[in-house]
Amino acid sequence: MATERSLSPEARSILNSQISRRGVLAGAGGLGAAGLLAACGGSSSSGGEDTKTVRWGNWPLYLDFDSDTKKYPTLEKFMTETGLTAKYFEDYNDNDEFFGKVQAQLKLGEDIGYDVVTPTDWMAARWIRLGYTQKFDAANVPNKVNILDSLASPSYDPKRESSLTWQGIMAGFGWNTQKNPKGIRTLDDLFAPQNKGKIVVLTEMRDTLGIILLAQGVDITKVTENQFMNAVDFMAKKISDGWIRGVKGNEYAQDLTSGDATAVIGWSGDMFILASENEGKFDFAIPESGGTISGDNLMIPSTASADGKKNGEALINYYYDPMVAAEVAAYVNYVCPVKGAQAAMEKIAPELVNSEYIFPSDKTSSRLHIFRSLTPDEETKWAEAFQKAQGN
Amino acid sequence: MSLPKVRVPYLLLFPGFAFLFTFFILPIVNLAQTSTQTPIAGGDTGEYEQTFAFSNYIQAFVDNKEQFARSFVFATFSTLLALLIAYPLAYAIAFKSGKFKNILLVLVVAPFFTSFLLRTIAWKQILGEEGFVVPGLRSLHIISQQTTLTSTSFAVVAGMTYNFLPFMTLPLYASLERIDPRTIEAAGDLYANGITAFRRVTMPLSLPGVVAGTLLTFIPAAGDYVNAAILGSPTSKMVGNVIESRYFKIVDYPTAAALSFTLMATILVLVTLYIRKVGTEELV
Incomplete structure (x- = not known):
């Protein structure tokens, strides 16, 4: 392991x-x-x-x-x-x-x-x-x-x-290693008490909900509308209960460095930069249940x-x-x-030859999933639900 | 070859009218058209047709009434805060600053030399977990160890107050500066104490500045979305954020347009009522 x-x-x-x-x-x-x-x-x-x-x-x-x-x-x-x-x-x-x-x-x-x-x-x-x-x-x-x-x-x-x-682009969990010494591998690790109110997730719908759906055991290459809306409700609940602080694009990196966020759903490349600029204060992993690519x-x-x-x-x-x-x-x-x-x-x-960030091994690749393509109708409806969950 | 005199004013006005027509009238008409469109059946994302669906307005308002209410509450709070901060400031600059007057005025305007966005992002750093404010307040036990300042309504209102402060200060200064000091002296001669003189003389004479300043603050504050986007959280979003997300993220142009119109109309009604109440004759 x-x-x-x-x-x-x-x-x-x-x-x-x-x-x-x-x-x-x-x-x-x-x-x-x-x-x-x-x-x-x-x-x-x-x-x-x-x-x-x-x-x-x-x-x-x-x-x-x-x-x-x-x-x-x-x-x-x-x-x-x-x-x-x-x-x-x-x-x-x-x-x-x-x-x-x-x-x-x-x-x-x-x-x-x-x-x-x-x-x-x-x-x-x-x-x-x-x-x-x-x-x-x-x-x-x-x-x-x-x-x-x-x-x-x-x-x-x-x-x-x-x-x-x-x-x-791989999406997975990123975290502050001082606040999360054991790291984050599952949604339960992410929503652990020390991260309450300090979690930021991505504005990229397919990454944030993809990871939540995978954790719920859903195959995102075949996700149905019900399953999707279910995951949106999960996220909305985590926002209204004060777990998730914000839904952001690349700015989540600033929140991690300023200490406003301690755990995120983020992108591999960003997390790599953060880790290298802050001497290991941050880390990244693909969730046990799978990440998105x-x-x-x-x-x-x-x-x-x-x-x-x-x-x-x-x-x-x-x-x-x-x-x-x-x-x-x-x-x-x-x-x-x-x-x-x-x-x-x-x-x-x-x-860098063996960097999993750049050249994921077969083992890593097998844990990365692609969100299925949506019809124009779904695209609008799902985006709307996702936006509403974040207060827009 | 002199032009007939009648035409000259029109010719001089033409550039202004042409500009307004192209960049104000046309976009407004376009926005109005967009606001009543509906998706084409079987069409792709972002394809809409005109069906005069005025129900878009009701739907848009009902779906987002919370953000609407929040916009006006936040705008009201930041306008009042800005007034409370700016009035003493403008007063001091107008009456007490002596030879520093020009320097102080430059300082009021100085923030405009930097981008609005950068200044708001700077606030995020200042109020952030590792800035000096939060640890300071915590060590003084003013806020608890768990309390944070960014991603709160407090941060949004604070950011708006700061960003619109010069719009409040300058008109206040302009009207305070115009007050003839002899009127205040006269009040003293008539046995008014400082408070009465302020209440009966200075305040009423500065009212045009108050009206102009509150309007210049309230109107942009109600439509603002940058502060809520940068300093707020999902539970402190304003109607501007909804319009942005409808337009760019959901690609729902009609709802975005309907919301924009509703916002404009609401502001117009509120401002009209406000001006009716305080009177416009004395406005600058």
Whole structure:
């Protein structure tokens, strides 16, 4: 059981070596730089972007960043190798928000200002369903075969014709090791007296309720509406009884460091950063009853021009090179979707080769589950119930 | 080539009208249209059609009356608190600050140099478990060991009071500063003591500032959602949070629009009643 117990031993062994490379301040610098980029690039191109450019909208702090040069090393290399200019925007902050921003243009077929976007699985499913993406030209993305078997055929894109995973995200329990010396493996551990009023759960419905449902013995690949509403009631009760302090996005990390939260349902990559920056004060584990895994997907919007599409494909193909993927993974610490990256990691950061955060073992993977895709009706109804439970 | 005189005023007004039309009238009309739409049967998430479903309004209000009530209670509390804090402050700046007057005024406005969001997040740190306030109050036994300050209604009201304080202080200052000190001296000459002079002279003369300040605080406070989102908990959400979640999370545009209209209408009614009561003639 010891090896399965937690993901932390690997993490701990590399705490110190990691801090300099990843520093969150560097990330903040990246945000600033991206903001500037966005300010320059946003309005200039109304469909007439030049033929050697690719515009990529991604989540913040989600690409290797060098704080000294203020550049993204892998992206720089891509530009030198291909002669293309990559414009990188860290402005994908929220799936719904981003969708709200570009939906009207997608509908009208007007340029949305991106050739590559990075929505999460369920949102990717919506884009594909609505016909807002373009299928890859297989000849342009030969590295596509490198995708992990477990990610190769999601229900929304069974042949991965128009999407490829950027990073995988595990959700599980995170905790303050001083307040929870025995760690947290079950919902009962989470709702233990010392955490009362200091529990924060994720705003990402499929992660928070996925973990609650799994703990209730429900198979989330087949969850029914009754089961779902049952879990929502459970959460609402924990909120009204004063156990759960807040339902938050990435901000739960601040609550953990400020001491306002002592236990959370959180994401592996964040918890890794917290653990490494606070010398083991925090830890993360996949619940005994199972955790959730989801992915963010590289896709080409239907509004990208022929050149934009071709350049986007070159970009996606480049990031599916095991060497490049390993370099990104060493920085972001989310689950790497590319076969061969683990071997390549040997040359980049040997201490990360066995990191369960980046390369979950088969044993770990078998405990991660994917929330089933929802119909548009369910999506609205379930989201509404989830929002109501959190007071909205 | 001189223009006929009649047209000049209209030409000068045109940019203003064009701006208002594009950025106020059109969005309001669009919002009104959206508020009575219903989902297209079999349509995808976020697809709605116009069916003039005015029942959206009733449904939206009934579902969220708690958050509505909370918005107005919080806004009232923070307006009163801001008034209590700002009045002595504005009074001191207007009458007692001497050569420091300009510096003090700059200090009142200084918070605006930093982003509203950052300042609110800073409050989270200050009131947080490892800030200085909570351990301080605990060691003085003012709050129990289990009591926390963030994620409470207290933190939300405190944050709103702080954030809207300059909007209260500046109009108060403007009307206090305009009071002729000789009127107060005259009250003294007529044997009024300090309290009576304040009650009968200073207070009534500063009333326009009070009305303007309370309006400038109450209206944005009632629609605020940032403070509740950052400093509050699921049990202290305001109607602004509901609108945000309906729009962005549930992708239920009609309900979000109906709630926005209901909020606007409620504020309008309350403000009208308030102004009727205190009178508008003396307003700035």
